[in-house]
Amino acid sequence: MxxxxxxxxxxxxxxxxxxxxxxxxxxxxxxxxxxxxQLRFRPVLQELTPSPPAGAAADRQSADPAAQQAAAAALDCAQGRPDPLAGRDDPALPLVSCDRAKGTKYVLGPAFLSGxxxxxxxxxxxxxxxxxxxxxxxxxxxxxxxxxxxxxxxxKQVAMVLQSRVLTAPQIxxxxxxxxxxxxxxxxxxxxxxxxxxxxxx
Structure with missing residues (x-):
């Protein structure tokens, strides 16, 4: 990994x-x-430190900042854990996701480039x-x-997202x-x- x-x-x-x-x-x-x-380039709106999941599952593609924070808190970034949203995220909407290798959580903007x-x-x-x-x-x-x-x-950072998960989020x-x-x-x-x-x- x-x-x-x-x-x-x-x-x-x-x-x-x-x-x-x-x-x-x-x-x-x-x-x-x-x-x-399946590959999308999304702007990083917020990077959150790794944390265990807390709270009920929430809408990971909401445009509401409060809903985004709730979704990030509830997101389980453990390696090997299947992502129920994998490959089904809407590129025109924001996305809450994570880098499963590091456990870092992200709030991402709509995609502006694809594979x-x-x-x-x-x-x-x-x-x-x-x-x-x-x-x-x-x-x-x-x-x-x-x-x-x-x-x-x-x-700023840009996330390269494959099937709804962040592969890397380098800085421009x-x-x-x-x-x-x-x-x-x-x-x-x-x-x-x-x-x-x-x-x-x-």
């Missing part, structure tokens, strides 16, 4: 073309997104730092949406306009490879 020592961050990859076809072949540590319907906007995902070592990173390459349409969203949300370091993004953090190459695999849909 993934465990990261520090908050992951998103950075632009220098020298990448804005026009990305989505047909590039992945490397040995790369994965093509085959089904883009259909991603060409491929890979894991590799950054030649400048020697650290493992995940690269995400967007389609041409995804590049435009991503550039606009990251430009307006520097310093700058506007990302070149069509490819790197997620960097304190993880090993095998952990980065697993995350890339999960982002691509498993």
């Amino acid at each position: 993934r465990t990261f020592a520090a908050l992951a961050v998103l950075v632009a990859v220098a020298g990448c073309s804005v026009q990305v076809s989505g047909t590039a072949q992945p490397s040995g540590n790369g994965f093509v997104v085959k089904d883009g319907t 259909a906007d991603v060409g491929w995902v890979d894991a590799r070592l950054d030649p400048q730092t020697g650290r493992a990173v995940i690269g995400i390459r967007f389609t041409a349409a995804g590049t435009r949406t991503w550039a606009g969203w990251t430009g307006g949300n520097v310093g 370091q700058s506007a990302i306009t070149g069509g490819e993004t790197q997620i960097s953090g304190q993880f090993t190459l095998p952990e980065a490879r697993q995350l890339a695999h999960d982002i691509a849909g498993g």
Whole structure:
């Protein structure tokens, strides 16, 4: 299971073309997104520390802040526990979810990108730092949406959500306009490879 020592961050990859076809072949540590319907990019509205579930189950897609807090309190983020909402969340509504590897709970906004906007995902070592990173390459349409969203949300977090669960929620370091993004953090190459695999849909 993934465990990261520090908050992951998103950075632009220098020298990448804005026009990305989505047909590039992945490397040995790369994965093509085959089904883009389950992966969603959602803004993080609130990050909550891990806590045991408390209270009755509540609506995890309510727009009411009080209902969101109640849903977060009641949400059970234990690993291996099935999610009754898995794959059935409405992308147009907010979502209360969690990262089951860390137990962190999140209140997320409506989705603004999907896996259909991603060409491929890979894991590799950054030649400048020697650290493992995940690269995400967007389609041409995804590049435009991503550039606009990251430009307006520097310093904020974005959650990559697969079947209603948060895979990672890195922080935006700058506007990302070149069509490819790197997620960097304190993880090993095998952990980065697993995350890339999960982002691509498993």
